[in-house]
Amino acid sequence: MDKRYDHKIEEPKILDLWKKNDCFKGIIDKKKKPFTIVLPPPNASGKLHVGNDLMLAIEDVLIRWKKMQGYSTLWLPGTDHAGFETQIVFERELREEGKSRFDYDRDTLYQKIWDFVEKNKGDIDEQMTRMGAGLDWSRYTYTLDDHVVDTVYTTFQKMVDDNLIYRDNYIVNYCPKCGTTFADLELKHITRKDPLYYMKYGPFTLATVRPETKFGDTAVAVNPKDKRYKEYIGKEIEVEGLLGSFKLKVIADHFVDPEFGTGVVKVTPAHDKNDYEAGLRHNLEVKPVIGLDGKLNDKCGPYEGMKVMEAREKVVDDLKAKGLLVKIDEEYEHVVSVCYKGGHDVEPTVLPNWFVSVGKLKKPALEIVKKGKVRIFPKWREVTYTRWIEEMRDWPISRQIVWGIRIPAWYSVKDNPKLLVTFIKGSERITGKISELLMNHSFGEIEKGLQNLIAPKDAKYIISKEKLEGEFLPETDTFDTWFSSGHWPLVTLHYPDSEDFKYFYPTSVMETGWEILRFWVSRMIMFGIYLTGNPPFNDVYLHGLVRAIDGKKMSKSLGNVVNPEEYIEEYGVDALRMGLISGTANGKDFAFPKDKVVSYRNFANKLWNMARFMLLMMEDKEISFYDGKSSKGLQKEDKEILKKLKETIKSVNDSLEKYRFSEAAELAYHFMWDDLASSYIEHVKDRQDKEFALSIFRYVFVEGLKILHPFMPFVTEAIWQNLPKNDGESEILLNSIWPE
RNA sequence: GGCGUGGUAGCUCAGUUGGUCAGAGCAUGGGUCUUACAAGCCCCAGGUCGUAGGUUCAAGUCCUACCCGCGCCACCA
Numbered sequence: 158m159d160k161r162y163d164h165k166i167e168e169p170k171i172l173d174l175w176k177k178n179d180c181f182k183g184i185i186d187k188k189k190k191p192f193t194i195v196l197p198p199p200n201a202s203g204k205l206h207v208g209n210d211l212m213l214a215i216e217d218v219l220i221r222w223k224k225m226q227g228y229s230t231l232w233l234p235g236t237d238h239a240g241f242e243t244q245i246v247f248e249r250e251l252r253e254e255g256k257s258r259f260d261y262d263r264d265t266l267y268q269k270i271w272d273f274v275e276k277n278k279g280d281i282d283e284q285m286t287r288m289g290a291g292l293d294w295s296r297y298t299y300t301l302d303d304h305v306v307d308t309v310y311t312t313f314q315k316m317v318d319d320n321l322i323y324r325d326n327y328i329v330n331y332c333p334k335c336g337t338t339f340a341d342l343e344l345k346h347i348t349r350k351d352p353l354y355y356m357k358y359g360p361f362t363l364a365t366v367r368p369e370t371k372f373g374d375t376a377v378a379v380n381p382k383d384k385r386y387k388e389y390i391g392k393e394i395e396v397e398g399l400l401g402s403f404k405l406k407v408i409a410d411h412f413v414d415p416e417f418g419t420g421v422v423k424v425t426p427a428h429d430k431n432d433y434e435a436g437l438r439h440n441l442e443v444k445p446v447i448g449l450d451g452k453l454n455d456k457c458g459p460y461e462g463m464k465v466m467e468a469r470e471k472v473v474d475d476l477k478a479k480g481l482l483v484k485i486d487e488e489y490e491h492v493v494s495v496c497y498k499g500g501h502d503v504e505p506t507v508l509p510n511w512f513v514s515v516g517k518l519k520k521p522a523l524e525i526v527k528k529g530k531v532r533i534f535p536k537w538r539e540v541t542y543t544r545w546i547e548e549m550r551d552w553p554i555s556r557q558i559v560w561g562i563r564i565p566a567w568y569s570v571k572d573n574p575k576l577l578v579t580f581i582k583g584s585e586r587i588t589g590k591i592s593e594l595l596m597n598h599s600f601g602e603i604e605k606g607l608q609n610l611i612a613p614k615d616a617k618y619i620i621s622k623e624k625l626e627g628e629f630l631p632e633t634d635t636f637d638t639w640f641s642s643g644h645w646p647l648v649t650l651h652y653p654d655s656e657d658f659k660y661f662y663p664t665s666v667m668e669t670g671w672e673i674l675r676f677w678v679s680r681m682i683m684f685g686i687y688l689t690g691n692p693p694f695n696d697v698y699l700h701g702l703v704r705a706i707d708g709k710k711m712s713k714s715l716g717n718v719v720n721p722e723e724y725i726e727e728y729g730v731d732a733l734r735m736g737l738i739s740g741t742a743n744g745k746d747f748a749f750p751k752d753k754v755v756s757y758r759n760f761a762n763k764l765w766n767m768a769r770f771m772l773l774m775m776e777d778k779e780i781s782f783y784d785g786k787s788s789k790g791l792q793k794e795d796k797e798i799l800k801k802l803k804e805t806i807k808s809v810n811d812s813l814e815k816y817r818f819s820e821a822a823e824l825a826y827h828f829m830w831d832d833l834a835s836s837y838i839e840h841v842k843d844r845q846d847k848e849f850a851l852s853i854f855r856y857v858f859v860e861g862l863k864i865l866h867p868f869m870p871f872v873t874e875a876i877w878q879n880l881p882k883n884d885g886e887s888e889i890l891l892n893s894i895w896p897e
Numbered sequence: 898g899g900c901g902u903g904g905u906a907g908c909u910c911a912g913u914u915g916g917u918c919a920g921a922g923c924a925u926g927g928g929u930c931u932u933a934c935a936a937g938c939c940c941c942a943g944g945u946c947g948u949a950g951g952u953u954c955a956a957g958u959c960c961u962a963c964c965c966g967c968g969c970c971a972c973c974a
Contacts, residue, residue: 158933160933160934161934161936162934162936346971346972353974363974364974365974366974367974378974412973412974413973413974414973414974416973417973417974418973418974421974422973422974423974424974425974429974430972431972431973431974432974491972491973491974492972492973494972537901537902538901540900540901541900541901541969541970544900544901544970545969545970548970548971671968671969672968672969675969675970702968704967739909739910739911739921739922745902745903746902746967746968747909747910748908748909748910749909750908750909750923751923752908752909752922752923752924753909753910753922753923755923755936756922756923756936757922758936759934759936759937760936761936762934762936762937763933763934763936763937765933765934766933766934766936766937767933767934768933769933769934770933770934771933772933773932773933774933815913817913819910819911820911820913823911823921823922826922827921834933834934835938838933
């Protein structure tokens with residue numbers, strides 16, 4: 158053995174050893190208990206980041222620990238097509254070629270993204286393997302595999318049959334730049350200064366940031382307790398506007414803050430969430446004035462075709478000219494919703510959407526956690542889950558993007574003359590009602606060049622996995638990515654009738670970042686219970702976010718991203734894994750200093766040299782194998798170290814049972830370094846009965862290597878490969894039996 | 898605004914039911930190449946445990962208030 162542990166030499170050898178012996182293959186063994194983890198699939202849109210490595214390290218610890226304890230373990234790998242995320246990355250590339258998604262029909266665009274993703278997938282798999290992750294690659298799943306799509310479609314059909322799916326107009330967060338809607342959770346809220354305009358509005362003066370939406374106003378609202386305006390409530394007022402005068406109802410609603418502005422609000426149900434809800438309460442007309450292109454529509458007279466900001470300026474100018482503008486507050490700060498990807502202003506818009514009615518689904522998902530049948534670690538995160546479920550509203554599941562699983566609905570063009578269709582013909586992009594389009598274009602042309610389609614709320618549709626015969630156009634919306642990934646534990650095990658599913662489901666632990674507890678974990682629980690009657694996992698462990706050394710979230714724009722590959726290269730995988738794991742005990746976010754990685758690289762070397770010392774001392778000697786039990790000939794120090802070993806094993810087990818990874822890792826670390834290396838080795842050097850002491854040492858050292866193995870699999874396995882073995886001992890440390 | 902979480906040595910963090918709990922790693926300073934390991938070993942220094950009260954024989958640990966950080970959610974035109 159060399160004087161130093163060289164991870165660059167040893168790591169590839171060890172990976173090869175495990176691979177050759179097929180160590181991570183999940184085996185259905187009815188005599189053993191299964192222990193299953195489904196890997197949260199990394200996004201196929203890029204490379205692994207240090208957070209992925211933390212996830213891999215933690216899950217690998219669990220898998221190796223349980224495997225050595227005699228469970229039949231299975232860790233399922235996969236990658237995620239990551240719908241929107243990937244499409245954005247791809248569109249960035251398109252832009253560099255001077256193109257955009259609007260240049261392609263649906264099928265062509267989909268194929269192009271598919272090819273793009275194929276390139277990334279391989280890289281990620283290689284990186285995961287290099288981390289030592291004990292994944293069973295023979296059971297690999299990609300979120301767009303045929304069987305995944307099929308299962309998602311089957312569920313959708315079942316939900317349709319169970320009346321859990323409906324279509325409705327709904328005020329959505331529509332981003333005209335991205336051309337798609339966003340869930341509330343996908344919005345960012347930023348504080349910004351915008352002018353607040355005070356304008357005359359019939360008998361009132363009211364304040365608004367968005368004068369350009371006035372064409373869509375269908376009421377004026379005041380607070381019911383506001384004495385100033387009491388006389389107007391319920392009456393109609395006449396308003397002098399830019400398009401002439403018009404009449405509006407005055408409503409009283411508690412959503413109006415009498416302290417703000419003048420205490421009077423114009424109500425625009427089509428373009429504001431609050432107003433939309435007030436509109437529902439008061440039966441107001443919903444009158445959209447901004448189109449999906451982000452421009453004012455034909456209800457806006459001369460302002461038609463102007464973009465929002467452009468129209469706002471013009472409207473303000475014209476109000477001034479008409480003497481309707483009272484004042485402008487330039488210092489007004491408020492919070493604006495923008496899309497989380499591009500940071501564009503979101504335009505609340507009314508669109509027909511597909512919804513999941515969550516009432517029946519959420520109740521069991523809540524109870525299962527409250528009753529402790531699904532346990533969430535750390536416990537204090539549980540509140541986040543229960544509150545979210547309690548407040549959960551119906552779930553809009555349609556996304557206006559290509560990259561994803563298409564909603565399997567079909568519209569007959571004959572029965573739905575009002576379908577709004579956009580398609581590509583040659584280099585031309587044509588939009589219109591299907592009934593009109595069919596006068597000048599053939600169905601075949603439209604179908605082939607189809608880009609997107611908006612079906613009215615009451616459109617007739619047929620659900621079908623397969624393309625329908627006849628003149629049907631497909632729904633062009635895709636599923637919210639969480640709808641399909643909510644099936645992840647099911648599809649990776651080939652639900653509903655595979656042997657894997659029968660044996661390994663429900664899985665043991667879902668280990669993931671807390672930031673997707675709501676997005677993902679809640680949906681998996683809902684689908685798991687809905688489809689199988691059982692939750693998809695027994696425990697949920699949520700790790701913290703790995704922050705940069707400056708304590709902030711890592712981001713490319715801040716330039717504080719830690720590249721894990723550099724650490725692996727310089728200090729080795731074991732050092733990176735230990736560096737990440739020590740400090741995650743409570744699932745809190747933590748900063749990740751390089752120091753920790755360095756110190757564990759040193760520790761790997763320490764272990765290596767403990768082995769060297771032992772082999773050196775054992776040279777030319779006949780050393781028996783201590784059985785771990787007999788007390789004959791034991792000296793005080795021997796008894797002490799054996800006792801300490803037993804305690805350490807127990808503590809490590811206890812800590813791991815509670816998902817206290819950091820604690821377990823440090824216990825093993827201190828035992829090896831302080832108790833065994835610093836203390837016992839020095840003692841062995843002075844022993845008269847050196848052969849006997851060495852046999853004790855060998856025993857304790859090997860048991861120590863075993864408990865360290867889940868944390869530092871490479872160095873421990875590499876050392877084991879250099880040690881003499883007793884009859885019946887495994888050639889592979891990973892296949893050894895966990896000490897008791 | 899609501900909910901949650903944290904403020905312990907220069908840095909990153911442990912400290913689980915109140916009683917060797919004032920700790921670890923790294924960094925700093927000094928010594929040491931003692932043949933397993935200088936990626937080692939030995940030693941030194943460093944904290945009134947956010948602030949102020951309170952409960953208790955005893956409080957980083959429990960209670961109250963306040964200050965600061967972080968996160969999630971909601972959101973007023």
